[in-house]
Amino acid sequence: MGLLSIGTVTANASSKGYYGSFQSRKITYHIDSKSKHWKDNWNGAVKAWNKLHVVKLRSIKKASKADIRLTTVKSLKGNYEMMGYTNGPGGYFGIFSSKVKLNRQAMVDYTEQDKERTALVGVGYAIGLNYSKDKTSALSGFADKLQPKTRLI
Numbered sequence: 001m002g003l004l005s006i007g008t009v010t011a012n013a014s015s016k017g018y019y020g021s022f023q024s025r026k027i028t029y030h031i032d033s034k035s036k037h038w039k040d041n042w043n044g045a046v047k048a049w050n051k052l053h054v055v056k057l058r059s060i061k062k063a064s065k066a067d068i069r070l071t072t073v074k075s076l077k078g079n080y081e082m083m084g085y086t087n088g089p090g091g092y093f094g095i096f097s098s099k100v101k102l103n104r105q106a107m108v109d110y111t112e113q114d115k116e117r118t119a120l121v122g123v124g125y126a127i128g129l130n131y132s133k134d135k136t137s138a139l140s141g142f143a144d145k146l147q148p149k150t151r152l153i
Contacts, residue, residue, distance in 0.1 A: 020090035021128045022067060026056045029126075030066035038102070042070045045119035055127055068098050068126045070119075075105040081118055084125045098126040 031042045046057045060066050076083050081103050088096035100122040107115055124139045125131070132139045 020086065020088060020093075020095040022095055025054070026058065027067045027127060028060040028065065029057050029068040029070060030060055030063040032063060032069055032071035035072070038072045038104075041102075041115050041119040042123075044116050045123045046070075048120055049123050049127070057123070057127075066097075068100070068123075070100055070122065070126070072102045072104050074103075076101065076103040079103065079106050081106040082122050082125075084122065086128075090128075095128050098128075100126045 029046065031039050033039050033042065046059075049055060050057055057068070063069060082100060083103070084098060084100040086095050086098045088094050102115075102118060102122060107118065110118070121131070121139055129139050
């Protein structure tokens with residue numbers, strides 16, 4: 001059974017490619033970040049995912065109604081660059097909501113491209129995909145941008 005599939009772009013429901021999915025391909029999000037700089041990074045990542053036509057991420061004004069919340073924080077314990085949380089049983093039973101935080105302190109020396117790449121991975125995590133060590137995967141942290149042939153698992 002495939003999680004998401006359009007043409008050559010596939011996020012496949014293998015045990016290693018995803019940990020859950022939303023009930024619909026139409027997913028609402030809210031960016032909690034106040035800074036235009038960080039909002040631009042998140043919006044760029046959302047735009048890249050929407051270009052694939054695998055999911056339709058739609059901005060929503062009321063944060064409490066959003067399926068996905070995207071934000072930045074001054075720092076995270078352990079100095080991780082990103083941390084994500086999901087609500088729901090995962091797997092076949094789905095994800096009800098998710099939240100991803102980017103750590104501004106950990107990314108202080110990052111290039112803009114690296115910040116955008118981290119946001120791209122963050123949105124992928126928020127929609128239910130796992131991290132990957134495969135450098136051709138969007139979730140590896142190595143993909144500069146998503147393209148139709150980018151592996152989503």
